[in-house]
Amino acid sequence: MAQNYRIYINDKAIIITESAPENTADSDQIVTQQFDFAKTYYEVLNSAKHTFFIVTDDAKAFLKKVIKSVPLIEAAGGLVKNKKGEFLFIYRNDKWDLPKGKLEKGETVRMGAVREVEEECGIAVDKSGAKICKTYHAYVIKGQVVIKKSHWYKMRYKGKGKLVPQLEEGITEARWFDKKDTAEILKNTFPSIVEVMIVTKLITNSQEPLLG
DSSP states (O other), X not given: OOOEEEEEETXXXXXXXXXXXXXXXXXXXXXXXXXXXXXXXXXXXXXXXXXXXXXXXXXXHHHHHHHHHSOEEEEEEEEEEEXXXXXXXXXXXXXXXXXXXXXXXXXXXXXXXXXXXXXXXXXXXXXXXXXXXXXXXXXXXXXXXXXXXXXXXXXXXXXXXXXXXXXXGTEEEEEEEOGGGTHHHHTSBOHHHHHHHHHTXXXXXXXXXXXX
C-alpha cells in the first residue's frame, strides 16, 4: 500500500505521497530535486492553491529528510471520550482544537499527552488508550521555520467534574460534543484536527475535501 504523509501550513497541506491522485484541480506538484523545505514553506504560504503534492518512491524516507532539515518540536494530546459518548474539544485562539502541548524534559509521549489534557481542561484522565496518529504542521518561530510533530491518543473520562479551561494558554472554553454536533467544529478548526477526527471516525473523508 502506498504511503502518504501530510505537513500542514495554516489551512494548506503538503502531501508526501508515492502515488499522486488524478483529481488535483486546486493543487500543485512540488519538485523534489534540490528541495528546500524552508523555501517551500513560504511558497506554499503565499500560494493561492491549498494542496501540494510531493511524489516520491519512498514517502517515509522523504518525510524523515524534511524533518531533519528544520527544528522539530514534539507535542502530544488526546481525544477524550466521556461516559455519555461525547468528545472533548477546546476553543483556543479563536479556533476549535484538541488539548495538546509540548513535551517536557524527561516525560514520555503518553505522559505528556495526559498531562496536557489535564492541565488544559481541568480534569483527571481515567484511561489513556490506543495511539490515534501523528500529525505534522509547520510554522515560524523567531524567523525560523519549524515543524511540530503531534502524537494523539484516545482517552477516557468517567467523572462528572466541571471543565476548567486553562486561560493562560489562550483557552477560553472546553466543551463536550456529541458526534452528531461536530459540524460546528469543522466550520472553524485546523486541518490536523480534522485528520484526527477522520482517523477516529468522528467524521468521514467526504466531509473534508482536503483529506479525501
